[in-house]
Amino acid sequence: MGETEYSEALKLGKKEYRARIAKGQFPYLPVLDEILSEADIQTEQNMGLVHVPLDFVVGTSTMGRTYSFAANFMPILDWETEFAVKWSNLSDAQMNEGIRDPIKAFEYMNRYYVLEGNKRVSVLKYFNAVSIPAIVTRKIPKLSDDYDVRLYYEYMKFNEITGLCSVEFTKLGNADKLLSLVGKEGRWDDETKEKFAKVMFDFSKVYNFRGGDRLDIKLGDAITVFMEVFGMDAMLEMSENDYNKNVINTWKEFAAEGEKHKINLVLDPKKVQTKKSLLNYLIPQTQKKLKVVFLYPREPKTSAWLYSHELGRMYLDETFSDKLETEYVAGVDENNVEQVLEDIIKAGADIIFCVGPQMMPNSLKVAVEHPEVYILNCSLNAPHPYIRTYYGRMYEAKFLAGMIAGAVTDNERVAYIADYPIYGMIANINAFALGVASVNPRAKVYLAWSKTKDYDRNKFLTENDLHYVSDQDIITPNDASRYFGLYKLQDGQALNLAMPIWNWGVFYEKLLQSVLAGSYKAEGQEQVKALNYWWGMSAGVIDLICSKHVPYGVKRLADHLKSDITKGEVVPFFGQIYDQKGELKNKGEHEMKPSDIMKMDWLVDNVVGSIPPMSEFVDNAKMVVELKGVEENKL
Template sequence: MQRRQFIHHAAGLGLGAAALGTGSLVRAAQAPLKIGFIYSGPVADVGWTYQHDLGRKMVEAEFGPKVKTVFVENVPEGPDAERVIRQLADDGCTMIFTTSFGFMDPTIRVAADYPDVAFEHCSGYKTAANVGIYQTRFYEGAYLVGMLAGKRTKSNTLGYVAPFPIPEVIRNLNAFVLGARAVNPKASARVVWINSWYDPPKERDAALALMNQGADVMYQNTDSPAIVQLAQSKGLWAIGQDSDMARFGPNAQLSANTLNWGVYYVHKVRQRLAGQWKPEDTKWGMKEGIVKLAALGPSVPKEVLPQFEDRRGAIVAGKFHPFAGPIAEQGGKPRIASGQVLPEADLWQMKWYVDGIVGKQP
């Protein structure tokens, strides 16, 4: 278990609020709103946790001395997470963001004991009177980078390094394959599951195994730049994930599917400061600016650009949905008819593969 440290920022004084939107506004004179963040990975220079921490810094920049933020990194998604979340509440945090799926049940348990604390949980589905949830339509970006991969591949075999077989990961994988096959019907994807969000050696080994099976474009739902680095060394191509990884593979990276969590964090902290916070089920995407693609790399085929940009504009405008039919599940069985869109409830509980994915689902 890695050593964890609290890191404190923005310790200035100001006027803060510490009441739920459904209750009375309680003001602490000259005391900032103390906000805690709990991270599953390291605050390094790239990846999922890095992007969340950029969001925390956006909160500091937006509200200055009205807030004080703290965070804990490298928290395992297990029983110990409850202790860390509880410690944040005991230390005076009256708003807490828990930023990974595995923190869901610990968040719910702790929230029951701290009714005056506003909790926000990322990627989960359980709410409470003082627990809101938020996740992104990350699949929108996954579909678009799939288009780049489908046009770039020479072998028609794409590789996907995946962490855990939960709906959000399967959703991104499916969208990636749908995007690839929209421009190249011959494209297929092979998947390796590593049961970790962040493990550079495992990520590299999985990508190497996929390359040995013929994959020449790599995508991932994991956090480190190891796969982009490997693609660069092999003269192949890759898609960055969570944050822009171009500096690790300037020739390899076609683009990156990134997240700007700050737009959401600023929104919810503003509610809290105004005494208007309430638990919500929020799902934002490219339209709201939380899902963003990195600049296209030099290896992106120019012939795909008109269709790519047209589809990107349609997604932002709400005129195209990546899971619009016709879509078949693995093996060719029709799943979504032409003119239909996968129902919202099914989208967030996705547990099936689309056609074009090779191998059995875990």
């Protein structure tokens, strides 16, 4: 019996050998000793007895046995050898009672190289066994900036907590995200492992059947994406039909996960064709009004930020009174957003603007289940194709404000008060600092964060002798302070100099025009990546208004630069730019990429201050920072 099995295995081995020779590839098993040297290894760790997935057993530890096997672990030595007889005996043992003795192996980067037991691996692979017991020694590579090494260090943490070695990831951060989504603190107990095994089996069965194994992501990435949308508890209750429907609906999210750059930044609105055909005049137009709903975390009159969006909503009512109707819902947060969305969709909402990044996670499931409704979130750097995001390139106005501040400061010191270190905010700070430096190379920008626990505005300004301040962009209706925009402190009062403007009405108008013209839907169908609208002065979404207190010559320069920025002839992030550590972040005569501007987690060299860690923020700010904060502060 064993001879027959060996003959079949030999055919598979020789077929693999010939195929690899034809492709110019090494036809034998990889050898760990030739892949790495001891100089590459940080340390070794005894892992004890591990049930190793056979798919992950890929080679031998030493050169001794490698020429007995093809690269697929099938034998290539003829029958008239001692090796073949031993292989056949193991084959008989597997069919009669099963191979139980563990092999010995080294693990390196979650792949296993056999020290003792190559024939046992070969036999079990021939019989399509799933795993093999092994006494494992892990070789841990030295930590470096290499992407695969960083990914492996995340895997080791995941493996230590879960005990799983078959779940792999291709994206940094997904291992930690999956642990968070499962929601078990500390090491997984047997109950958690059983629950996860169930959802992994049910999900992978449908996902692979639908072709998921052909995507450029690992199963660990895919289940992380799916669980982020639906949640662990819902997955435990799903039937096979539920999985089929939900996997199909979520496919764009899987595909986007495989993209190297998951986000497509749209920097300017597309021109909308407004010409009508003859049929438009001959056939009465009976299209119903679109229902547009804005979701706010609280009443807009209590927040300068929300009030600017509310002005945009009211502008839509005036501009499109015959084509759409708008309303807003306040008091929407991460806890109730899913139910609010379901309710307003049931009530006929066509387009929904979620004005708060904290609404994003629980909005995703609704967006996946209701592709007929357009759901957008006001934030940056969101990698979800089903929810488009939007924001303004405020850094363009901040650059101009910085130039004004640098020109008028009387002691080469300027204050910048920020709130959250979220995507886009660091670009604002750095652009302001570059604007200051463009006219006053010796001036420093002193940075404070208003949402930190120890923030004391008066103490910050007094101790640092700061007279010129860049503060919140607009007035809060319920607190009409003059501490907004760029101002000078004079006799304890604010003398306003310049105010950055968010023209949300213009943004919403142009976006709704694309919806009415049909180009919004077409734009989404063309993309696998997530669409992030990041419009600026060129679109009329961002502006800067100067008061009469700005010196004439300075205002004239600011107006000239604003015109050049609008036309794309001047960009704030151009030429040599150094960070606080003296590292070159942008080369001379080069314009910084928009994606690099968006993801900034460093400060330019004339900024005095830092990006605080999460622990320093007040509790009601932590949710926003956790969701949309730059990487530097997620420590």
